[in-house]
Amino acid sequence: MSRREGRDSDSRQNRVPLKAFGPFFKLGCASVNQSSRTWLETTCSSSIIAPNRIVLKAFKAMKAIGISENKAKPVLQKLLKLYEKNWKLIEEENYRALADASFEEEDAKVSEQKKAKIVEQGENFEKEPLADVEPLRPLKRLRRGQEVPATPSRSNSSPVSGASLLRRPKLKEGELPSTSMQQQSQDKTKALQLSTGNVGADTPCLTYNGKEPVLPIIAFTENSCISERASHGVLIRGPTVGPLYEVSIAVIHPGSLGIRDSSAGNVSMDQPVGQEPHPSQHISGEYRSSEAQASLTERSSNCELANVPEGSHSSLEIASSTLGEVRISLTCNSAVGSPNFHKPTLDELIELMEQRGLRSYKITDPNFSVMNVMKDVCECYWEMATNSSHESQERVSVMASLDLLRKSTAQDALLFGGSEENICMSSSMNAVVCACVRQSGKYVYSSEGLLEKEFLDECISMTQDPQQQCLLNCRCCPLEISRNEGIIEPCKAFFTPDGKGWGLRTPEKLQKVAFVCEYVGEIVTVTELYERNTKNHNCPVLLDPYWASKGVPKDEEALCLEATCYGNVARFLNHRCFDANLIEIPVEIESPEHHYYHLAFFTTRDVDAFEELIWDYGIDFDDHDHLSNAFQCRCGSKFFRNMKNLYLSIDSVEEGQAKILA
Numbered sequence: 001m002s003r004r005e006g007r008d009s010d011s012r013q014n015r016v017p018l019k020a021f022g023p024f025f026k027l028g029c030a031s032v033n034q035s036s037r038t039w040l041e042t043t044c045s046s047s048i049i050a051p052n053r054i055v056l057k058a059f060k061a062m063k064a065i066g067i068s069e070n071k072a073k074p075v076l077q078k079l080l081k082l083y084e085k086n087w088k089l090i091e092e093e094n095y096r097a098l099a100d101a102s103f104e105e106e107d108a109k110v111s112e113q114k115k116a117k118i119v120e121q122g123e124n125f126e127k128e129p130l131a132d133v134e135p136l137r138p139l140k141r142l143r144r145g146q147e148v149p150a151t152p153s154r155s156n157s158s159p160v161s162g163a164s165l166l167r168r169p170k171l172k173e174g175e176l177p178s179t180s181m182q183q184q185s186q187d188k189t190k191a192l193q194l195s196t197g198n199v200g201a202d203t204p205c206l207t208y209n210g211k212e213p214v215l216p217i218i219a220f221t222e223n224s225c226i227s228e229r230a231s232h233g234v235l236i237r238g239p240t241v242g243p244l245y246e247v248s249i250a251v252i253h254p255g256s257l258g259i260r261d262s263s264a265g266n267v268s269m270d271q272p273v274g275q276e277p278h279p280s281q282h283i284s285g286e287y288r289s290s291e292a293q294a295s296l297t298e299r300s301s302n303c304e305l306a307n308v309p310e311g312s313h314s315s316l317e318i319a320s321s322t323l324g325e326v327r328i329s330l331t332c333n334s335a336v337g338s339p340n341f342h343k344p345t346l347d348e349l350i351e352l353m354e355q356r357g358l359r360s361y362k363i364t365d366p367n368f369s370v371m372n373v374m375k376d377v378c379e380c381y382w383e384m385a386t387n388s389s390h391e392s393q394e395r396v397s398v399m400a401s402l403d404l405l406r407k408s409t410a411q412d413a414l415l416f417g418g419s420e421e422n423i424c425m426s427s428s429m430n431a432v433v434c435a436c437v438r439q440s441g442k443y444v445y446s447s448e449g450l451l452e453k454e455f456l457d458e459c460i461s462m463t464q465d466p467q468q469q470c471l472l473n474c475r476c477c478p479l480e481i482s483r484n485e486g487i488i489e490p491c492k493a494f495f496t497p498d499g500k501g502w503g504l505r506t507p508e509k510l511q512k513v514a515f516v517c518e519y520v521g522e523i524v525t526v527t528e529l530y531e532r533n534t535k536n537h538n539c540p541v542l543l544d545p546y547w548a549s550k551g552v553p554k555d556e557e558a559l560c561l562e563a564t565c566y567g568n569v570a571r572f573l574n575h576r577c578f579d580a581n582l583i584e585i586p587v588e589i590e591s592p593e594h595h596y597y598h599l600a601f602f603t604t605r606d607v608d609a610f611e612e613l614i615w616d617y618g619i620d621f622d623d624h625d626h627l628s629n630a631f632q633c634r635c636g637s638k639f640f641r642n643m644k645n646l647y648l649s650i651d652s653v654e655e656g657q658a659k660i661l662a
């Protein structure tokens with residue numbers, strides 16, 4: 001298994017398997033299929049239920065949480081019809097669906113009553129003197145088509161011209177004031193506890209006096225706290241009275257999670273059955289790396305707005321795959337017209353879901369996090385989109401992956417010390433820092449993230465004619481030129497006069513920075529290298545620069561180049577301490593991940609004709625544990641590192657020279 005594969009499988013293992021969270025997504029905060037999405041709208045006849053033991057058991061369970069048989073019965077009928085009499089679904093989680101649906105039903109009734117009352121009282125309120133009017137923060141924006149009011153600062157008490165003013169409600173004794181943002185945030189915390197059914201006896205409960213819409217505060221019911229419910233559902237209340245507001249719902253944008261884009265996904269409000277969603281309610285995913293950096297708070301505040309039409313929708317769909325196989329949605333009780341509606345922030349929502357996950361589903365994994373789950377979900381349908389034969393999905397996923405590739409390679413190349421204009425993109429998988437992009441290199445992707453036609457044609461012809469393989473690489477790189485035009489030819493092996501065995505030289509004078517040749521050899525693991533136990537080692541070169549930086553280096557994983565048995569002329573290059581006339585430079589050709597590279601030799605200074613070509617092996621001659629101890633250095637450099645063998649070395653050099661002269 002390659003190093004890359006190894007890492008991928010590791011990360012897969014660390015992933016929380018999605019199916020483990022099945023129930024978590026299915027109820028309360030998420031639904032998984034079309035039928036459950038619209039179950040509240042379904043009607044059915046009462047003849048479905050027979051008063052048998054199973055039914056009585058359901059009623060008993062409802063009674064235990066304060067729902068009378070009379071109330072539970074019609075709801076159960078609907079559910080049975082919807083679930084096609086599948087009792088298993090109804091019995092799940094101690095009749096969770098039935099409980100939730102009963103509450104919804106009840107809320108809807110209360111809402112109707114409240115609605116009438118609020119309208120009536122609102123009319124009276126209009127007649128009160130303006131002196132008492134305190135400006136309140138208007139909801140974010142009025143509905144499309146209405147004028148958008150300027151947003152007054154909360155500290156500024158003077159009303160902003162043209163803004164619609166909302167009134168602060170008068171609080172009854174014992175009620176929580178909501179005059180400061182801090183107070184609101186405390187309220188939110190409490191409200192969050194409330195909505196998960198986790199409330200202490202002394203938990204205050206904000207009530208509504210029925211006069212005006214109040215400051216947005218997270219989900220409270222009017223007369224009773226949500227805590228009275230046994231339900232654990234995430235509840236977002238939308239306004240059902242007064243003007244229709246466009247409020248920001250905590251939409252989790254897959255692309256803003258810093259992960260691969262769930263390109264096929266949509267974010268939309270539920271629509272009544274049979275109705276197409278309005279295009280404005282869809283937010284198509286598009287990966288933006290800058291968004292990926294954004295904090296959670298920023299992300300939530302950047303969310304696009306979704307319409308919450310009056311008196312409708314029990315479910316807010318956060319994300320879905322195009323074909324609807326996967327859906328994540330929030331239960332949204334907009335049937336109850338609570339002017340106390342407060343848009344939950346993403347953090348609040350996550351906290352709530354985590355509490356829910358930990359409590360209701362007894363998740364014991366300390367690393368459980370909703371964001372991880374979301375990430376998994378998005379990754380899952382990313383994969384679905386990638387594998388799907390659906391044309392648009394394919395196109396989107398290809399675009400996204402190219403975009404990712406482009407960004408990551410460009411960023412990596414910059415990390416490698418290049419500048420943007422120096423990034424060579426003349427290969428589909430390549431982003432190397434080199435000057436050739438200035439001469440002929442072009443960016444191979446169009447602005448839409450699609451491959452340039454010319455490049456595509458080139459790739460196709462290369463596939464059809466393997467002889468053209470080299471076209472994939474950057475044809476202006478010295479390495480490619482040398483392959484095609486044979487720069488290596490002038491280098492000749494010769495027997496050195498100073499006891500180093502064979503060496504390499506060129507009959508031509510070489511300019512400084514000239515490319516000389518590539519180091520070619522067998523690719524073996526470090527373990528294999530040691531196992532070979534080659535006595536007369538050529539200098540093995542480690543090919544993975546991150547080998548040691550990834551924790552404990554593993555010899556069986558790290559790859560290196562070994563030229564003892566197979567290689568090119570570079571195998572005759574001898575070592576010189578420090579001031580060698582060649583330098584080895586790693587060059588990326590095919591690898592997009594910067595782990596493996598080719599090794600190219602360039603001159604560090606002008607080199608005379610027939611001067612030996614030498615490079616610094618970079619070995620530590622005092623390190624007796626390693627292969628470097630295999631020979632005694634005779635380079636004769638004044639920066640000689642093999643001090644222990646200094647005299648031996650000089651003797652040998654002189655001896656060798658004497659031999660040659662003779």
Ligand SMILES: C[S@@+](CC[C@H](N)C(=O)[O-])C[C@H]1O[C@@H](n2cnc3c(N)ncnc32)[C@H](O)[C@@H]1O
Binds near residue numbers: 502572
């Ligand atoms: C890559 S090979 C170079 C070609 C080698 N001289 C030959 O005849 O095949 C490396 C080997 O050359 C010898 N060698 C290279 N540089 C040397 C140096 N500075 N002093 C002594 N021996 C050297 C060592 O035996 C070393 O293991």
